[in-house]
Amino acid sequence: MAGGGNRVTYDVLGPVAAVGGRPPARARSMLAGWDSPFRQNGGMTDTQAVVFDFYNTLAAPHADDFWSRLPGLVAAAGGEMEGRALEDWERLQPEEHLEHSTSEAAYRAWQARRLEALLEQCGVPRAAHAGIVAEIEDVRYTRLFQVFPDVADVLADLRDRGLMVGICSNWDWDLERHLRHNRIHDLIDFFVCSAIHGHRKPHPAIFATVIDQAGVPAERIVFVGDSLSDDIAGSMRAGLRPVHIARHHACPPDGHDGVACVPDLHGLAALIA
Numbered sequence: 389m390a391g392g393g394n395r396v397t398y399d400v401l402g403p404v405a406a407v408g409g410r411p412p413a414r415a416r417s418m419l420a421g422w423d424s425p426f427r428q429n430g431g432m433t434d435t436q437a438v439v440f441d442f443y444n445t446l447a448a449p450h451a452d453d454f455w456s457r458l459p460g461l462v463a464a465a466g467g468e469m470e471g472r473a474l475e476d477w478e479r480l481q482p483e484e485h486l487e488h489s490t491s492e493a494a495y496r497a498w499q500a501r502r503l504e505a506l507l508e509q510c511g512v513p514r515a516a517h518a519g520i521v522a523e524i525e526d527v528r529y530t531r532l533f534q535v536f537p538d539v540a541d542v543l544a545d546l547r548d549r550g551l552m553v554g555i556c557s558n559w560d561w562d563l564e565r566h567l568r569h570n571r572i573h574d575l576i577d578f579f580v581c582s583a584i585h586g587h588r589k590p591h592p593a594i595f596a597t598v599i600d601q602a603g604v605p606a607e608r609i610v611f612v613g614d615s616l617s618d619d620i621a622g623s624m625r626a627g628l629r630p631v632h633i634a635r636h637h638a639c640p641p642d643g644h645d646g647v648a649c650v651p652d653l654h655g656l657a658a659l660i661a
């Protein structure tokens with residue numbers, strides 16, 4: 389098993405809900421002009437593997453996340469967090485970070501340095517950095533996400549059909565902890581975690597590992613995710629068959645350039661039946 393990470397509280401599809409369910413122009417432009425393997429093949433019934441994003445695809449958002457705590461901690465220390473500072477901090481993470489993925493300790497140290505740079509940017513006095521980083525890490529590395537209610541049944545169903553099942557997530561080193569907590573670790577064949585891998589979606593290298601782990605041709609792999617940029621555009625570019633999952637809002641049919649969209653995992657199971 390491979391494994392990795394981030395905290396994608398601010399996923400591309402988060403803002404979508406706030407603007408009426410229409411994918412942002414930036415994400416739409418990423419999809420424009422790419423010919424979907426789904427459309428080329430006319431269906432998904434010859435699927436041999438299904439690979440899922442984790443956050444907001446399998447795992448439900450967490451109300452008490454370090455994201456939600458950070459603005460208050462910054463303010464209490466005398467700093468000020470601009471509206472998009474956190475989103476930018478997440479979005480601007482480099483897609484390749486091999487030099488920081490040599491060990492869990494190295495990865496955490498890098499994330500701590502990134503967090504301190506954010507605190508500096510927010511005007512938090514240096515003397516307060518260590519305390520805030522420690523408090524954030526205490527939440528970030530101990531919290532547990534719960535998967536959506538349809539997850540266990542559908543993963544088991546897919547495997548009963550003889551399909552390979554995997555997870556590919558932009559996540560911290562501790563993804564496996566969340567999988568075991570939700571008792572879905574035994575329902576998957578592999579997982580690929582960005583922190584451990586050294587690349588984040590949508591980098592082609594992490595999708596290459598997905599294809600390698602699945603052990604089947606890329607065009608026989610369905611990739612399911614909520615992020616139009618990381619999951620849909622990334623998997624499409626790698627030759628996989630993307631399926632968008634929109635659990636909290638309806639997506640317009642013209643918003644995906646022909647990519648299938650499902651409201652939940654039962655919809656996915658029906659799509660590839």
Ligand SMILES: [Mg+2]
Binds near residue numbers: 442445
């Ligand atoms: Mg996601």
